[in-house]
Amino acid sequence: MFRRRESVPFSFVAEADRFRSNVTPPPRERTSVSQLADRSLIGLTVVAGLVGSLILGLPALSIAQDPSHSQQTEAAHGR
Secondary structure (H helix, E strand, O other), rough: OOOOOOOOOOHHHHHHHHHHOOOOOOOOOOOOOHHHHHHHHHHHHHHHHHHHHHHHHHHOOOOOOOOHHHHHHHHHHHH
């Protein structure tokens, strides 16, 4: 079978590692005090929500160790 060979210039891959741009990016803007306060308040709100859901959810996940509850279930099964 005839196989068509195409020349593929792989030199661009090697040149990409050495390429340095002469264009400098614009300087980063400094965050203002209000932006910093906004970000910290959002972070604190998220953390407080997670902690609150954990505190409210743990009693629902725990196994009840109430002795009166176990006596009621034993009486119900004994009939």
